[in-house]
Amino acid sequence: MKDKEGIILGINGNMITVEFSGSVSQNEVGYVILPQERLMSEVIRIRGQIAYMQVFEDTRGIKVGDKVEFTSQMLAVELGPGLLSRIYDGLQNPLEIIASQYGFFLKRGVSLGALDEEKKWHFTPLVKEGDRIGAGEYLGWVAEGIFKHYIMLPFNFAGRYKVIKIGPEADYKIKDTVAVVEDKNSKAYEVKMVFRWPVKIPVKAYKERLAPSEPLVTRVRIIDTFFPVAKGGTYCIPGPFGAGKTVLQQITSRYAEVDVVVIAACGERAGEVVETLREFPKIPDPRTGKTLMERTIIICNTSSMPVAAREASVYTAATLAEYYRQMGLDVLLLADSTSRWAQAMREVSGRLEEIPGEEAYPAYLESHIAEFYERAGRVRLPGGNLASLTIGGTVSPAGGNFEEPVTQATLKVVGAFHGLSRERANARRFPSIDPLESWSRYESFIAEDKRLFAHNTLKEGNSVAQMMKVVGEEGTSLEDFVMYLKSEFLDSVYLQQNAFDPVDAQTPRDRQEYVFDKVWEVLKKRFSFTSKDEARIFFYSLRQLFIDWNYLAWQSEEFKKQESKIDKFLKEGNEKDI
Amino acid sequence: MKKIYNRILSIVGNVITVRAQGIAYEELAEVKTKRGRSLAQVIKLDKDLVSLQVFLGARGISTADEVRFLGRSMKVVFSHNMLGRIFNGSGLPLDKGPSIEGKLIEIKGPSVNPAKRIIPRHMIRTNIPMIDVFNSLVESQKLPIFSVSGEPYNELLARIALQAEVDIIILGGIGLRYDQYLFFRRVLEEGGALSRSVLFIHTASDPIVEGIMVPDLSLAVAESFALEGRRVLVLLTDMTNFCDALKEIAITMEQVPSNRGYPGDLYSQLAARYEKAVDFEGAGSITILAVTTMPGDDVTHPIPDNTGYITEGQFYLRGGRIEPFGSLSRLKQLVNDKTRPDHRAIMDGMIQLYAKYKETEEKRAMGFRMSRWDEKLIKYGEMFEREMMDLAVNIPLEKALDNGWRILKSCFLPQETGLRSELIDKFWPQ
Incomplete structure (x- = not known):
């Protein structure tokens, strides 16, 4: 069959209008033919014999009258062995291979096979x-x-x-x-x-979808204990810039207890991907002994790369993740950031001159976000084995205000919400997940009553802190003050975690259960202090003991020694013993 | 021979439209007007209707003026003779010196392949404790200085330019007041740094389209120097003017505005510039420091907000000091483990205590009685502000860390600091 052709009528940013003969389909891929290059583009609207196409590359130098070749194919990715440990752009071009052939810069119009055909x-x-x-x-x-x-x-x-x-x-x-x-x-x-699959169509080759009930251990204490994520579930991390979204995602991509991690770096800084890219081949995966890179795929369409490919990149990532899920694996897809993806939709929508919705986002924003998160799930495969795809997306709300459309549309469809707070970040309390605003619909491995008790301590401690701002410390009863100290203690030794310490950055499930019990005992314990200063010194010393404990390897000699120090201190409450 | 068109169909804002064929997107043209010649760039093609933005502005353009297409996109000359020279937003000399001969390089070139980037690893020392200790600047980093009009941000920028250890400085001024331009020139000259600097200056009275070009020109030249192995520091001031110029063009082009009139692609536009910051493996690097004045001191305004999401941290300059809260160098973790073992602990510990001091300050302002602990915090806060935050403090990192321990000791007991015991054993002054 002869390739269908079109002629370019207009160019506006990365949008071209093309007059075609015959038929084209929505989301069909076409190539702009330039003397030196072929630029990939996608049909996003058809009116009569005019197709509106977004070009996945810089449009500089295109002329009215240039030809477009249609392929009759939707945007698709190659699925086959050899995807793991690779780094692709949003259209599945292998970036390391492009780098070795073309040097520092991303040359326009370069497209290479995603998989090694000779291996x-x-x-x-x-x-x-x-x-x-x-x-x-x-x-x-x-x-x-x-x-x-x-x-x-x-x-x-x-x-x-x-x-x-x-x-x-x-x-x-x-x-x-x-x-x-x-x-x-x-x-x-x-x-x-190897075969191809269109990225915007979810893979549904499974028998049934199950409820996400098994916890996914991320080894971040505040998440696993208080706001857990389930295998096959969805969660989102909205937060203002500088609140540590990306560090949290990186930590999760390293330590989460899943088989395969797909990282979609969507419209964010290139530098962040580089850290993953250069570090992962060196970090051993504690679960397998191989490097982390062997279980990771990176889809990288950073902020300065073409915006249309950014729109495609989250779908590319979801498709690759679904492919590995079909093999019976637990897959985690981390999208950073879904706001950039939404903004890419907004840019395209603006160029199409669609009627804008709130903050100029297109009216279909919500349904697109819902469709994306719905690709997650725990499923029973045709062979009867279970597998899951978990999706975690960061959201970058304008001005850190969660009322904006992308955050709101996301909150409607996810199962857990880890809201980051600027106040906590400013006070260097990391991870800066707000313990009072966040929520999760999934079940934690910590017993519900203990967890609620601890969470209540945080709430009450917070209201005492608020009250103290008005009535001052001297206007606060000793009992309330101890409640406040307890909540601060819980925050410092359990909710906060040092992402840059090899031990403290990751707390496995059994250690969390163990340490949480000890913290819970402190929270539950009734103390009889004679003054606020005495109470403060007691809790600060206790905090010190616990923080030191957090840095010691699980079940090591030092760990046990420190524990007996804590036990002794709790029993005697005597500061001179430290 | 390039064809000349002398029938301008419409003039709206700085955008003119002509009917022409065979024109490429983003091609340059020259418009000959009574006021002289100006460059113009194709920003939209619709069949044979070509829209161009005129660099010198459309003021005084007549419908019968000549438009000549040049058959190429915007380029800038690159040559080592540019050092010590000053150019305008069209890349032409502004200092009455001779014009520069050299190879033409593309502006807004392709982005760097992420797979070719390397993890930044060199700290750039500035001898400003609020930067070196608390938010170290790292080679290849992109950082904005969030400030408001009236703050000494240009002075800070100039001081960093003189003290930072780099090979080349590119200064891009967008919408500068003329006296600010003179200030930069004088400081760089007197500090002996002009001979390693290239200045692209757009002043407030120049046409707005030229302002948009300044970051692109600066970064294209910086990239060429970096590829030759130089460590380049690009200083941009003020990026808010750049964004406002983008807004003006977008509104003229009848684009649907997204937030407070700014175009929906503001994020992508800013990212295309900031992401030029890079450390080339086996060659040089580009580090970007850019002033962004926050309209109404509002960090949630679209300009600082979008900037913050792109850059690797930010410095807040308020009340003549770099604020410890909010100021953040995202890359500091990559370098501050190689300086001194107590660097990170001092960095986090002192800020946490300073945050507590701020709470106590609030309580005191409301007239509450101060406990013993509060008094300790107040003593600490005042010392911290005087000996660390003041921009006049000009000491190397190690000295600043020692000062930190001294301040802690004179205010607290070791266990009150929340620092790890092993560090306290090692560094607590005896």
């Missing part, structure tokens, strides 16, 4: 000729790093297929045929290890 993978079949299978079911597997990477019947194969030929156990390149299947009309299809 050989050792394929072990799991089906035999005559078996009947459906989309997403396993034909065999190859070893990709630490995982069994299952080769599946591509997700677009509807219905049941009969395997009429399956490749023997051997080494294959990704574009070699590993199986031949036929449909009920006896039409044969070759199956390779």
